[in-house]
Amino acid sequence: MDNPILVTGAGRRVGFHIASRLKQDGYDVLAHYRTETDDVQKLRHLGIQTIQADLQDTSSIMVFIEQLQQLSQSYRGIVHNASAFTPTSEDLNQAAEQYQHFFTVHMLAPFLINQALSATLKGPGDDPADIIHITDINVENPTPRFDIYGTTKAGLHNLTVVSAKKLAPNIKVNSVAPGPVLFTESHSQEVRQKMLAETPLAREGGAEPVYLAIKSLLENPFITGATIPVDGGRRLSKA
Template sequence: MAKNVLITGAGRRFGYELANHLIDEGYQVFAHYNSSKNGVEALEQRGAIPLQADFNEPSAVQSLIEQIKKKTDTLDMLVNNASCFFDNETVDSDTDALAAVYNVHAVAPYLLITGLQSLLEHSDNPLVVNITDIYTDSPSPSYIAYCGAKAALANMTQGFAKTLAPKIRVNAIQPGPILFLPDHDDAHRQKVMSETPLNVEGGLQPMIETVKFLRDNPFLTGESIKVDGGRSLNI
């Protein structure tokens, strides 16, 4: 029987690559997206079930939960990966952006974990993976709201690990410089690499391998694993 996974923010970068990898392993992927369906359309052609929801609207999260419950009674893995990234200047001038940072990174994962708990409990090895950030431990002064929201998700990881045990395991991954954005110039890339002890752009495969490690080790819960080439040592 195919295992079921919900990946939020599945249309690009890590979410997209993880979805493809799990499809290769035989998973039925529920691929969440917000505004851009480009990557999700490719996943849909491979058998993924696309689900649109604006995580800035809690009611949309609840609707997504109900859609999933109509399609399956078991969920083996939930990967809270959806993200939005605003600096101080943006959230200071736009309260909607400030609200979005906390809705996407904290409110939506909370609603998904609690709303899908009954489906996760039907799995033999249920796992929640929250994608946080290395800056949850040492926040960037330029992205205070973002870091605060990710820190909330990191704290919820431990809280849910306590309350959902022993049935459901909850862990987190803290990515570092895994994949630069197209708008990152050479100066930015060189600066980041100079601060990263392993001095390499990690790519997405180490993140995928960490998800598999968390899935396949049944004695891990409440953990937060840094996948950052050591950069957190220098921030």
Template sequence: MAETFRSPILITGGARRLGLYNARTLKRGGHPVIITYRTENDELEALQQEGIHTIKADFSSNENILAFIGRIQQETDSLRAIIHNASDFTPDVDSPLDTDTLASLFQVHMMAPWLINRGLRPLLENCDSGTADIIHMTDHNTRHGSATHAAYSATKAGLENMTASMARLFAPTIKVNAIAPYLIIMNEQDREAEKAGRLQTPPMGLAPGEQVIYQTVRFLLDNPYITGATIPVDGGMNLTHLPLPTTYNLMDSE
């Protein structure tokens, strides 16, 4: 039988893919769950029937973010955790003077977490478990960059750096960590790239499924002594970027 908790977990971007899986799994584990969504989809009615509270939110402006913070403050007096899953995977525009892409991604990946974490800090400090959590979903590419999604990679890297700063600021009552995934769920474009040999495969293989992210979320929620960390959930992709030493001998590789 699932344990019952009082303080809800807030998941931004919780109506699709990884956010959706985490919302449902946490709810089944006894946690009250609040999710945000930007666009309507077929899952919302089912989520509401499962007892998950859904809030439509657009983080494209500071005014919208502040209004969202105010609504959360009205609806609950505490939070067990905030999981920042909302994201835009927008490619760069082929224009040297484009400013819109970076500005919009900065708003979602950095400004929204910045304001939400600070604005809802009192609710986290009032949680029923004693220690609360903030979890930022970043990306494998924050450490390696991207030729086609530089603005995306840069703003996710900023969020990863914010993780360390807020961990220092909010300790010891709130732990702040990040999860940096590689390819967790394949879509049709990924499958086509794999067939064409354009998709880099980590040592542990491709597309393990959403459960590996939930397992990492659960680990962070349950461990009282980890903060300021970024946990790579990438199948060992970091190893594929390391050049072989010049003295490396394949015959001695056991």
């Protein structure tokens, strides 16, 4: 592969859209997925190379890194979209397992991948390469019911800032923090209406605004250590 952008968690929803749109805009893309889906098949039909890995523990992450190093000698950038999202369990043992899992996906995997690939990241011309972390507006104001999710995403936000310092000047490191961009089937109509009522722009954003934020970071050579919220202003109205 020729200097691709790696997108993790590209097997569905926002990750699928990011990988597809990058390809449409002329980038070479390597799309990571955990579980085979119809969207993964669609990515292949678009000419996007895919790679499977379950980022569940250190050993599986290290195997994934070895595969990445074999697939390409250089990378244009990395978009860390892989994520885990469920309410915190009330059972203490389950919560402990949940915390370890969320930490591994949201913090450990991006850290190890960034460390391993940093020497291979190469931007266009004399411009720096890019690492982009997909965090969440919960980083600013976490929801108690999702405290494990929010605190591990906050760790990813901190990784953004420290990595921007550590990897400059050859690599820019930024975050995109989505809000209510895509509802899931688990969201009842009541929950959807409540979320929209708390969102100043009063609409479901969709995946495209997330991609547009990523694209703006890729195309701007002088932004690092920054976070772009893509939430319709919802973070402004949360008490």
